[in-house]
Structures are given as C-alpha cells and as structure tokens.
Amino acid sequence: MSTVQGRLRIAVQKSGRLAERSLDLVRDAGLRVVKGNNDLLYRIENYPIDLLRVRDDDIPTFVADGVCDLGIVGENVLEEVRNGGPNAEVVMPLGFGRCTLKIATPPGLDYAGPSSLQGLRIATSYPKILRRFLNEAGVQAEIVTMRGAVEVAPRLKLAAAICDLVSTGATLEANGLTARDTVLDSQAVLIKAPTPPEAGLQHLLDSVVERMAGVVSSQGAKYVMLNAPRAALDRITALLPGAGSPTVMPLSGRDDAVAVHAVCQEAVFWETLEKLKAAGASAILVLPIEKMM
Ligand SMILES: Nc1ncnc2c1ncn2[C@@H]1O[C@H](COP(=O)(O)OP(=O)(O)OP(=O)(O)O)[C@@H](O)[C@H]1O
Numbered sequence: 479m480s481t482v483q484g485r486l487r488i489a490v491q492k493s494g495r496l497a498e499r500s501l502d503l504v505r506d507a508g509l510r511v512v513k514g515n516n517d518l519l520y521r522i523e524n525y526p527i528d529l530l531r532v533r534d535d536d537i538p539t540f541v542a543d544g545v546c547d548l549g550i551v552g553e554n555v556l557e558e559v560r561n562g563g564p565n566a567e568v569v570m571p572l573g574f575g576r577c578t579l580k581i582a583t584p585p586g587l588d589y590a591g592p593s594s595l596q597g598l599r600i601a602t603s604y605p606k607i608l609r610r611f612l613n614e615a616g617v618q619a620e621i622v623t624m625r626g627a628v629e630v631a632p633r634l635k636l637a638a639a640i641c642d643l644v645s646t647g648a649t650l651e652a653n654g655l656t657a658r659d660t661v662l663d664s665q666a667v668l669i670k671a672p673t674p675p676e677a678g679l680q681h682l683l684d685s686v687v688e689r690m691a692g693v694v695s696s697q698g699a700k701y702v703m704l705n706a707p708r709a710a711l712d713r714i715t716a717l718l719p720g721a722g723s724p725t726v727m728p729l730s731g732r733d734d735a736v737a738v739h740a741v742c743q744e745a746v747f748w749e750t751l752e753k754l755k756a757a758g759a760s761a762i763l764v765l766p767i768e769k770m771m
C-alpha cells in the first residue's frame with residue numbers, strides 16, 4: 479500500500495456492526511469525510527487525515543505497526559489479536575458496540591460452571607480468549623475455530639458448546655442455546671499506535687483524541703435548567719444525576735426561589751423529573767448538549 483506522507487491515518491471498520499458509529503464519531507469530532515472513488519480510503523477534507531476502511535480483524539495490527547495512528551475496534555478483537563510484540567494502546571472506551579463474549583450451551587448439556595466443559599469440543603471465533611479463560615479455570619477442552627455462524631455448531635454436532643458474542647440474546651434464543659459464563663465484556667475502543675506519528679502530526683493527533691473524548695463524554699449528557707424554592711435547593715441539586723456543582727442564580731423579583739443550571743453527566747429519566755417536581759422544582763427544561771470540552 480502506498481502511504482501518503484504528512485497525513486494522519488485512522489483505521490475504521492469498512493462495513494459491519496461498528497462501521498456507521500465509527501464514521502459518526504469521526505464526523506462529530508469535526509472531521510469532514512469525503513468518499514472518494516477509492517473504497518479503501520476516505521479523505522478528510524478539512525485536515526490532513528485519511529480514513530483507512532478495513533476488516534475489523536486487521537485494525538489492531540495496522541495500529542500496532544504504526545501503519546495507522548489511530549483505530550476504532552471492539553475490545554474482543556483487540557484482545558484476540560494481542561501478541562507478544564508491540565501492541566496498540568487503548569486510548570478510551572467509546573460507549574458503543576457493547577456485547578459480551580459468553581459460553582452458551584444446548585439443552586442436553588448440564589452446566590454448573592466452566593468445569594462442565596472439561597473434555598468437550600467448543601466452537602468459537604475467539605480461540606485465544608477462550609483458551610485463556612479455560613486455562614484460568616483449569617479446564618482442558620478442544621477448541622474448534624469458526625469464522626462465523628458459531629451458533630449452529632451444536633446443532634451440526636460440530637461442538638458440544640459455543641463461545642460467542644451476545645448482545646440482545648436473540649441469536650442464542652433462535653438457536654435454542656442458553657447463555658452461561660461471561661468470558662469478556664466488550665465495547666468499541668479508540669486505540670493508538672505505540673510509536674508517535676510522523677513529525678508535525680502529533681498536535682493534530684492530540685486534538686483528534688481530545689475532540690473524540692469530548693464527543694463521547696457529551697453523549698447522554700444533558701443540560702438541565704429549573705427553578706427551585708430556596709428551602710428545597712439542597713434536596714433538588716442532590717437529585718440531579720452526575721451534576722457536580724450546579725450554577726445557582728437569583729430569579730428577578732423573587733427572594734424565595736432560585737434558578738439552577740447543571741450539566742448532568744448521566745441520563746435524565748422521567749422518574750428523575752417526577753422526583754424533582756415532587757421536591758418543589760418548576761419550569762424544568764432538559765436540553766441536549768452538542769459539544770463538551
Ligand atoms: N450483536 C452485537 N451487538 C453489538 N456489538 C456487536 C455485536 N456483535 C458484534 N459486535 C461488535 O462489533 C464488532 C464487529 O462486528 P461484525 O459482526 O461487523 O464483525 P465482522 O463480521 O468480523 O466484520 P469484518 O468484516 O470487519 O471482519 C465485533 O467485533 C464486536 O466488537
């Protein structure tokens with residue numbers, strides 16, 4: 479592959495579960511993506527940055543080798559590809575692509591913990607992670623590696639149990655399998671190369687990381703404004719989820735009440751609004767936050 483000098487490279491999944499959310503994050507960080515005629519490479523028009531669109535399995539290696547400076551990949555893939563050499567570093571979790579790698583079993587198998595897997599064949603796309611889990615549990619078992627459709631392995635008598643990703647559980651249910659022990663909890667993470675980018679690009683890299691951190695931390699965060707009776711101020715501010723120290727301002731012409739403005743880092747549910755109201759709050763507004771730094 480010919481690499482372009484003087485440009486940062488970010489590796490993202492080309493298509494699949496993480497592709498769209500990865501592009502959203504890049505866009506929300508203020509990078510304007512231009513889809514060129516090259517399917518492998520998208521350009522960022524307002525900064526010297528390229529997006530390399532690849533299979534997710536290749537992302538950790540590209541970043542570990544410094545072919546890409548940043549990457550977005552699931553922790554499950556990062557963990558599976560990890561080897562003894564220099565590895566990509568996790569910068570931060572991104573809050574999407576959440577799933578769990580689980581042991582799952584068909585109806586005929588009595589399961590009382592990992593020891594029930596002793597001597598059996600287990601199908602998975604994550605042989606290294608599974609081997610480590612089994613070793614830690616002191617269990618010897620045969621691992622059959624499948625690239626996909628792991629959930630059909632028990633029905634085809636290819637394996638007695640499986641170890642696969644679960645999100646809603648619909649795939650397991652459709653195949654008559656029961657989720658058992660958790661092997662790994664996973665979400666998408668931002669990773670960076672163990673080596674610095676080429677000269678002159680460090681500042682840009684730091685700025686992209688900082689912006690992405692801002693996007694991630696503002697997700698779910700809300701700006702809450704309300705009026706509170708002075709007497710109930712402590713109770714009301716204590717109800718605001720993850721608010722730190724709110725701003726309290728006088729209300730013109732009223733000595734008995736104040737205006738409270740707060741950034742809530744956690745989701746603000748209807749139940750919270752009901753409790754605020756019951757505590758005496760009025761004129762409650764919950765606003766989305768677009769950017770945070
Ligand atoms: N059901 C799910 N819900 C949420 N996230 C998931 C789910 N399944 C997988 N993921 C996450 O999304 C990542 C990508 O999943 P996908 O199914 O697109 O991978 P893939 O088929 O290996 O894609 P590729 O063609 O890039 O190799 C997984 O590695 C995992 O981190």
Ligand SMILES: O=P(O)(O)OC[C@H]1O[C@H](OP(=O)(O)OP(=O)(O)O)[C@H](O)[C@@H]1O
Binds near residue numbers: 626627629642644
């Ligand atoms: O618990 P659920 O919500 O059903 O999700 C779990 C399924 O999702 C993933 O596959 P995906 O749908 O991405 O298809 P793939 O196996 O072809 O990659 C994973 O491999 C499971 O099969």
Ligand SMILES: [Mg+2]
Binds near residue numbers: 533534
């Ligand atoms: Mg893959």
